[in-house]
Amino acid sequence: MIPVLLIVVPLLSGLAAFFIKQEKGVKTWALLSTVITLVVSLLGLTVLNKAANLHADAEWLPLLGSRFTVGLDGMGQVLCLLTAVAFPIILVATWNSTYKQAHNFYAFMLLSQAGLMGVFLAYDALLFYFFWELALIPAYFLCSIWGGEKRIPVTFKFFVYTFIGSLLMLVGIIYIYLHTPDQSFALDAFYKATLTNKEQGWIFWLFFIAFAIKMPVFPFHTWQPDAYEQSPTAVTMVLSGVMVKMGLFGVIRWLAPVLPMATWLNGDTVALLSVIGMIYASLIAMQQDDLKRLIAYSSIAHMGLMCMAIFVTSEQGMQGVMIQMFNHGVNIIGMWIVVELIERQTGTRKISELGGLAQKAPGLTIMLVIVALANVALPLTNAFIGEFLLFTGVFNSTVSKNSHWFAAAGGITIILSAVYTLNMIQKVFYGNTSSLTASFKDIRFNERLVLGILVIVIVVIGVYPRPFLALTQETVDTILSRMIIKQPS
Amino acid sequence: MNAIVISAIWGVVMMFSGIFSKNNAVIRGTAVTGLALLIVVNCLELDGTSLFKVNVHGLLYFNSFSLLFNTIAFGSTLLFTLLSGRDMERVGRSTPDYFALIFFILCGVSISSSFNSLLMLFLGIEIMSIPLYILTGTDKRNLKSNEASLKYFLMGSFSTGLMLMGIALIYGAKGGFGLDVIRFGTTELTPMISAGLLLLLVSMSFKVSAAPFHFWTPDVYDGAPTVFTSFMATVIKAAGFIAFLRLFDDAFGDLHPKWQLIVAVVTAATLVIGNITAVFQQSVKRMLAYSSIAQAGFMMFALVALNETGKQGLLFYTAAYSVATIGVFAVLIKMKDYTFEGFNGLAKRQPVLAATTAVFLLSLAGIPGTAGFMAKFYMLTAAVSNGHVLWLVIVGILCAAISVYYYFRVIQAMYFKDGEAQVAEVSGTFKFLLVVMAAIVVLLGIFPQWLLDKLYFFLI
Numbered sequence: 031m032i033p034v035l036l037i038v039v040p041l042l043s044g045l046a047a048f049f050i051k052q053e054k055g056v057k058t059w060a061l062l063s064t065v066i067t068l069v070v071s072l073l074g075l076t077v078l079n080k081a082a083n084l085h086a087d088a089e090w091l092p093l094l095g096s097r098f099t100v101g102l103d104g105m106g107q108v109l110c111l112l113t114a115v116a117f118p119i120i121l122v123a124t125w126n127s128t129y130k131q132a133h134n135f136y137a138f139m140l141l142s143q144a145g146l147m148g149v150f151l152a153y154d155a156l157l158f159y160f161f162w163e164l165a166l167i168p169a170y171f172l173c174s175i176w177g178g179e180k181r182i183p184v185t186f187k188f189f190v191y192t193f194i195g196s197l198l199m200l201v202g203i204i205y206i207y208l209h210t211p212d213q214s215f216a217l218d219a220f221y222k223a224t225l226t227n228k229e230q231g232w233i234f235w236l237f238f239i240a241f242a243i244k245m246p247v248f249p250f251h252t253w254q255p256d257a258y259e260q261s262p263t264a265v266t267m268v269l270s271g272v273m274v275k276m277g278l279f280g281v282i283r284w285l286a287p288v289l290p291m292a293t294w295l296n297g298d299t300v301a302l303l304s305v306i307g308m309i310y311a312s313l314i315a316m317q318q319d320d321l322k323r324l325i326a327y328s329s330i331a332h333m334g335l336m337c338m339a340i341f342v343t344s345e346q347g348m349q350g351v352m353i354q355m356f357n358h359g360v361n362i363i364g365m366w367i368v369v370e371l372i373e374r375q376t377g378t379r380k381i382s383e384l385g386g387l388a389q390k391a392p393g394l395t396i397m398l399v400i401v402a403l404a405n406v407a408l409p410l411t412n413a414f415i416g417e418f419l420l421f422t423g424v425f426n427s428t429v430s431k432n433s434h435w436f437a438a439a440g441g442i443t444i445i446l447s448a449v450y451t452l453n454m455i456q457k458v459f460y461g462n463t464s465s466l467t468a469s470f471k472d473i474r475f476n477e478r479l480v481l482g483i484l485v486i487v488i489v490v491i492g493v494y495p496r497p498f499l500a501l502t503q504e505t506v507d508t509i510l511s512r513m514i515i516k517q518p519s
Numbered sequence: 520m521n522a523i524v525i526s527a528i529w530g531v532v533m534m535f536s537g538i539f540s541k542n543n544a545v546i547r548g549t550a551v552t553g554l555a556l557l558i559v560v561n562c563l564e565l566d567g568t569s570l571f572k573v574n575v576h577g578l579l580y581f582n583s584f585s586l587l588f589n590t591i592a593f594g595s596t597l598l599f600t601l602l603s604g605r606d607m608e609r610v611g612r613s614t615p616d617y618f619a620l621i622f623f624i625l626c627g628v629s630i631s632s633s634f635n636s637l638l639m640l641f642l643g644i645e646i647m648s649i650p651l652y653i654l655t656g657t658d659k660r661n662l663k664s665n666e667a668s669l670k671y672f673l674m675g676s677f678s679t680g681l682m683l684m685g686i687a688l689i690y691g692a693k694g695g696f697g698l699d700v701i702r703f704g705t706t707e708l709t710p711m712i713s714a715g716l717l718l719l720l721v722s723m724s725f726k727v728s729a730a731p732f733h734f735w736t737p738d739v740y741d742g743a744p745t746v747f748t749s750f751m752a753t754v755i756k757a758a759g760f761i762a763f764l765r766l767f768d769d770a771f772g773d774l775h776p777k778w779q780l781i782v783a784v785v786t787a788a789t790l791v792i793g794n795i796t797a798v799f800q801q802s803v804k805r806m807l808a809y810s811s812i813a814q815a816g817f818m819m820f821a822l823v824a825l826n827e828t829g830k831q832g833l834l835f836y837t838a839a840y841s842v843a844t845i846g847v848f849a850v851l852i853k854m855k856d857y858t859f860e861g862f863n864g865l866a867k868r869q870p871v872l873a874a875t876t877a878v879f880l881l882s883l884a885g886i887p888g889t890a891g892f893m894a895k896f897y898m899l900t901a902a903v904s905n906g907h908v909l910w911l912v913i914v915g916i917l918c919a920a921i922s923v924y925y926y927f928r929v930i931q932a933m934y935f936k937d938g939e940a941q942v943a944e945v946s947g948t949f950k951f952l953l954v955v956m957a958a959i960v961v962l963l964g965i966f967p968q969w970l971l972d973k974l975y976f977f978l979i
Binding site for chain 2: 162207
């Protein structure tokens with residue numbers, strides 16, 4: 031019941047939003063819909079937390095052996111919660127932005143939420159593929175219609191990259207499907223597929239490229255900074271906060287447990303790519319003058335760390351990925367909100383043209399500093415828990431012989447991330463005011479509200495992460511036992 | 520049999536309808552009635568009711584595959600007539616004749632979908648082609664239309680010649696025209712059979728515009744009046760494929776491993792050439808001509824794989840492709856300017872037209888949630904399960920990714936660019952039909968079993 035609602039509510043309200051022509055009306059409608067989704071998601075997490083409520087199954091394509099199977103396990107709960115939390119926050123934070131043809135904008139936003147929910151809930155490979163693409167189409171329209179100056183080519187590049195990736199994945203899905211014992215697309219059938227090591231080896235890359243483009247992992251990342259820069263900020267928040275998690279999620283649910291041998295075999299290669307990407311992205315982030323690009327590159331570095339931890343597998347690492355997927359989403363949305371606020375008032379995102387905001391807007395500064403410190407994983411913030419687990423996991427991993435090296439190289443990026451983040455804070459918020467920032471006003475109520483909520487989430491998870499870790503423990507156990515790393519308990 | 524007789528009769532009826540009525544609406548109405556009747560009698564035959572008892576001496580063989588395809592072809596023609604029938608009147612003054620020719624073509628389509636002998640294949644293809652040469656040249660004062668007609672005629676006759684030579688060689692080797700006669704005992708490639716097979720392959724490739732025999736396609740599609748291009752690119756092309764598949768499955772199925780590679784190479788070439796050339800087009804009409812070549816490449820997957828999935832998939836593909844293409848062409852006919860720039864800003868002026876065109880283009884590009892995805896999915900599954908042609912699958916998906924470029928260029932023009940798209944007057948009925956077709960495309964994409972169930976139960 032719960033999973034169906036999570037998909038249907040945004041889907042139907044999104045379709046309805048196309049017909050609400052008043053801007054105010056459609057804004058309220060969208061907010062209402064996302065709040066309902068959030069409530070449903072919270073109910074699924076707490077009160078209605080029974081297996082019967084968390085799974086649904088219906089006939090879909092009987093001839094092909096594909097069923098409409100959706101369900102919520104621990105990992106699904108975390109990511110659906112992230113999606114459910116992110117959208118109302120984004121809508122409130124950008125409440126004062128105006129869009130031409132607002133009804134279309136909010137309709138596409140809600141449809142992309144439906145697509146994302148579907149990806150995180152699907153237990154059937156064909157259904158997963160459907161939602162995987164359906165999340166992309168609204169994003170394509172959102173970026174191309176309401177984006178910046180170079181939006182059309184940039185968004186197109188983003189689209190083609192992901193589309194090629196997903197087609198490769200489709201071939202992989204079909205191949206595994208033909209080798210399942212009962213010719214079915216169900217996740218359980220995929221676990222039972224009989225594939226030789228050689229077959230696993232090449233199917234692995236079909237899947238991995240699709241997920242790597244989405245994350246993005248070096249060298250498939252080139253679409254990302256441009257797309258983040260050119261998209262309207264509300265969409266950038268969706269892309270970077272939620273949509274990139276599709277890649278990690280895909281690896282954890284559809285790649286590692288389905289093709290365990292290949293994951294073992296290629297683990298070091300992927301980890302190496304991740305490490306290269308992390309260092310490379312951190313170094314570039316240090317050179318950036320544009321706030322959006324800086325955050326985009328920092329995001330590549332953080333995603334690389336999570337990807338590395340999945341492939342240098344260990345229990346702590348996997349737990350770290352679970353919690354860090356949520357944390358990264360929350361933190362980066364916080365960062366984007368601040369950027370959006372600055373850009374809306376000053377009209378620029380160039381670090382060199384800003385300065386002295388702390389005098390003008392103390393409220394904003396406090397919020398930003400907390401979010402930024404969370405971004406560099408300071409203790410007491412949520413990202414510290416996540417990254418600590420990730421690094422311990424990578425360091426102690428028994429799967430890879432080179433895990434120490436990976437951990438050490440990854441550690442450098444933490445230092446680099448502190449360098450560029452603190453540098454950014456210093457240049458934007460301290461120093462003398464520039465002509466653009468002289469008349470800067472502090473944040474309004476709604477912005478204070480969402481940033482406040484984000485800060486509370488950051489600190490609460492940073493201090494008391496146990497409920498979260500308990501939630502995903504079972505998923506981690508299942509996946510590790512599928513990967514023949516841990517005995518099923 | 521029902522369809523063959525009725526379509527021939529109705530063609531004659533249409534020819535004389537011009538004498539009794541000068542009112543085009545009446546003539547259109549007669550044509551629509553005829554098409555509806557064709558669908559009904561064809562469905563009756565699917566149920567086992569044959570209106571005409573004719574002893575065909577094994578020359579024709581009606582199974583559910585051919586009858587289902589007929590239904591799809593007649594249905595597409597009906598949609599085409601409802602959407603674009605009015606635009607036919609603008610081509611020239613002899614509207615009744617155009618409809619008569621279309622019915623004769625449908626007669627040819629039903630023969631070539633149910634032939635059981637090479638003679639009937641030849642007859643079917645010719646009955647289909649000759650009216651088409653005329654339709655291509657109907658815009659008499661337009662030099663391009665004349666050129667297209669002549670070119671099509673010359674090239675078509677040439678390929679027919681090749682086909683006859685192939686048929687003669689096969690006849691020489693096996694002593695009969697029947698598909699079962701040819702299949703019986705043919706497990707080795709003797710020189711006569713391989714020469715005949717190759718000639719038949721070339722001539723059929725020509726008919727379905729597979730590379731490297733596709734050179735006529737862009738010129739003919741571009742020169743012909745746009746209404747008829749729409750018909751040519753959908754129903755005719757699909758019929759060619761059904762004949763192609765039947766010929767190679769029923770007559771040469773046992774030789775499949777021997778000709779698979781060469782057909783796979785033709786497929787790959789078709790995909791690559793069609794898609795890459797489409798990227799460089801400036802006119803949407805020419806782009807659609809190349810896109811039809813590219814889509815032909817995907818339909819050839821059924822031939823390469825030659826399994827049940829492929830056969831079902833081909834029928835589904837023809838339906839999905841025809842509906843989407845007819846829709847795009849119907850909108851294109853209404854445009855004043857056929858270049859990509861001509862579509863700039865269409866979404867603001869005509870939101871319904873733009874939205875439905877976007878759905879059709881997404882379907883052609885194979886985006887999930889549209890019929891085009893399920894069609895491509897079937898083709899890929901067929902090829903992967905065959906197991907020998909994984910390289911072709913990879914070529915296929917790379918080409919599918921390229922195709923996104925030119926289909927999305929139209930969407931970009933309509934939605935993301937500002938401009939004053941010039942559109943002819945469109946009626947409410949036209950918009951309504953477009954919305955219905957878009958709904959069909961989406962519903963077939965999400966619940967393909969509505970069509971697939973039928974295919975499955977009739978084919979097994």
